[in-house]
Amino acid sequence: MSKQGITLYLHVHQPFRVRQYSVFDTAVNHDYFDEQNWDTDRNNKKVFLKVADKSYRPMNALLEKLLAEHSEFKLSLSITGTFLEQAELWAPDVIESFQRLVATGRVEIVAETYYHSLAFFFSVTEFERQVEAHKQKIRELFGVETNVFRNTELAYNDDLAKWADVYGFKGILAEGWDPILEWRSPNYVYRPAGTTNIALLMKNYKMSDDLAFRFSNRDWSEWPLTADKYSEWANTSIYEQSIINLFMDYETFGEHQWADTGIFDFFETFVGDWLRSDQHTFYTVSGAIDAFEPQGEISMPNTVTWADSERDLTAWLGNNMQNELVRYIYSLEDDIIRTEDLSLIADWRKLQTSDHLYYVCTKWFTDGDVHAYFSPYESPYDAFLFVMNAVRDLRFRLHAYHRTGGLNG
C-alpha cells in the first residue's frame, strides 16, 4: 500500500508582452516585444527581474533547502519556453537554480507547449511542433525527458487526453472541477475516457486556491492561514484517499503572495508537518501515477480550464477581438512555416502566447471589476490594437518571402 501523498505541481511562466506597437511602427520596426520604457510592466526584462527577486530566487532557495532536509519531499514543475528564454537572457542564475533542483532527481519537469499557447484548439500540427520544441529545450537545459503533459491554462478535454495518450505521455493534468467530478473526489488517479494507457491527475482546487488566491486575503474568514490549520485540512481532505493534487502558479510564492504575507515560512513549516507522519509523502506527477491505479474513468467532452468561476476559455476566447486575433494568427501558419525564417517563426509563436489574448479580455472590464484584471495595458482595446498591428507586421514580413498571399487587409 502506497503512502498518502501531496502532488505539488508549480507552473512557471512569463510571456513576451507586446509593447505599445502602433500603426506607425507597422512595417517599419519589428521589435514588438522590446519595450524601451523601464517604467511600465510591458517591459519584459523589468518584470522578469522583479519577479526573479521576489519569487524565483527565494522560492528556489527554499525548495533546495527542503529537498536537502526531507528525502520524501518531491515536486513537479512546468516551465515554459518563453520563461526559459527570458531567464537565459536576464537571469542565468535562475536557470542554474532550477537545474540544481532537477539534478536532485526528485523534481520532475512537466511537458507543455513551448510558447504557452492554445494551439491545440486551432492547429494540432503547430501544437505538436511546440510540444516537441519544449521537450527539446528541457532536454538541452536539464537533460531529462518529460512524461506527463499539461496544456496551457490547464485547458483540457477528452480529445486532448486521447492525443496525449497516442503521443506517448503516461499522464495528463486537469482541473478537478465539481460538475465533472460530481460525487467523486479529485484525490485519486483517474483514467481519461477513451484512452488506454494514460492517467489523469485532477487539481484539488479548494486546497490549491487556499494558497494561490486566499492565503493573504484578510477578508477571508480563515485568515490568517497557519501551517497547523492547513495540515488539519489536508488530513481531512485525504482521509482514506490517495493524493492531494496541489496545482498552482509558481509565482504564488513571493509574487502573488508576497514574502511579507508569510507564505515562505508557512510553506516550509507545512512541508515539515506533513512529513512528520511516516504514512505521508510527496509525489512527483509520475510518481503518483506509478503509485496508484486509476480509480475510474473521467470524461470531459467540453473544454475545462483552471480559470475563473466558469472554468472555461472565455477569458481568452470570449469576445470578438480575441477570436479575430487567433483567426488571423493561425491563418498565417503555412506561409510562416515555409519561410524557414527562424526569427519570423519565433515572433509568430510568441504572439500565440495565451497572455496576449487574456489582456484583451473584456469580461471583467465591463463589470468594472478591474481588480480581477492583471494587465500591463490601459485597456483591453489598447492591448488588442498593439497585437493586431504586430500581426499586420508579420504579414508584411511574410510578403517579402512570398510576394503574394500573406498580405491581407
Add this chain to the structure above:
Amino acid sequence: MLGWELPPHNSGGLGVACYQMSKALALQGADIDFVVPYRAKHPNINFMKIHSATPLSPLERYGLGTYDSKAVLHKLMTEADAKDLTDMRGVQKRYVQFVEQMVANKTPDAIHAHDWLTMEAGMRAKELSGAPLIVHVHATEFDRSGSELGNPLVHEIEYEGLMMADRIIAVSEITKNIIIQKYGIPESKIEVIYNAIDASEFNDGYVYDGRTYKYLEALKQEGYTIISTVTRFTIQKGLQHFIKAAARASEKYDKLAFLLAGDGEQRDELIALAAEYGISDKVFFTGFVRGKQWRDAYSVSDVFVMSSVSEPFGLTALEAAHHDNALIISRQSGVGEVLHSIFRYDFWDIDRLSDQIVGIAASKTLESALKENIKYEYARLSWTDVAHQCMRIYGLMKSGVAA
C-alpha cells in the same frame, strides 16, 4: 472676437475657422481683440491681440471636456464658482468676468461670439457696452449630441444667445435650418457664410514621403484602396455606420483598408464593432494625430468619408480634397452644400455608402475624375470672401469696424 481656441492649441475645426477668419478680417482692416480661456503662446498670430481670460494651460482646458456636452454640467452661471477652474462652468464664469472688464475699459464696435461656449460672455458684453452682438454658429448642441437630446443647459444658453443676437451667422443651410426649426429664430436674422480653406497654409514645404503609414503604402502597392476619415470619435460623427458600411463593402470588394485617424469616447466601441464584423485587420486606428502624421493620413488616403450624423460644416473634407482624395460626404454635413464633384448619402444608409466605396475602388477612372474635379471646387472657397461678408454685417450693425 470671443472664441475658445486658436491653433496650435485647438482640438478641432473651430479653432482653425476662428484663426483663418480673423486673419482675413485683419487684412481687411479689422482691429481684433480675441479672447481665449487659456494662456499660451500663439507663434503664428501677430495680426490681432490675444487675451487670456484664465491662467489655465491649453491642456488643462482640453481636460474640461469642451466638446463632450455630457461632461458639461448643469450649473447656472449664478451657481458657478469663478475660482474653480477645474470646472467648465467655473472657467466660463471667469471668461465672462474677464470680458466684462474688457468692455468696461474699451467699448468695441461689434462683438463676434463663436458657439455656446462664449455666448454668455457675448450677451453680457452687449448688455454692458451696447455694442451689437453677432453670434457665429459653428455647431449646435443638436449636432454635438447627434440626437434630439443633448445637455438642456447648453440648449438654453444657445437659445438665449440666438435670441439676444443682433445677427446670426450659420456655417451652412443645415445649421441655419436647425436654428430656425429647433430654436424658433426668425429666418431674417440669419445669414449663411460657408467656411473656407486657405490652401496656402499647406504650402510649407511639406512633401509626402510615404513613410508614416508604410503598411498602408504597401497595401496600395498591392492594389488596395485606402478609405479614411480624420475626426473625433463621437456620436456626432456617425462612425458606427461607417464601420458597418466598411464591413459590407469588404464583402463585395476585397482590397479595401480603412484608416480611422483620431480618438474619442467612441473608440473602444468602434474597435469592438470592427471585430464583431470580422474586419479588424482592415481597420486601422491611429490614435490622436498631429503634424506630419495628421497630414500624411490625408496623403495616404484615396477616399475620404465624412459620415457625420450632423455636421454644420466639415472643414476636414476640404483638407482631404486638397490632399488628393475623392470625397464621400453625408447629406447631413454642411460642406456638401458647396461641393458638387462628390458622392453624398444619408448617414444611416450603409448600403449606399458601401456601394459608393466599392464603386470608387473598382474604377480608377471614377476615382481620378472625382479627385481632379473637386480640386477646382474647393479652391473657390476663400476666407477673403468670408471676411468680406463679416465686414458687411459689422457695417450693417454700426458704422466703423472692429470685432
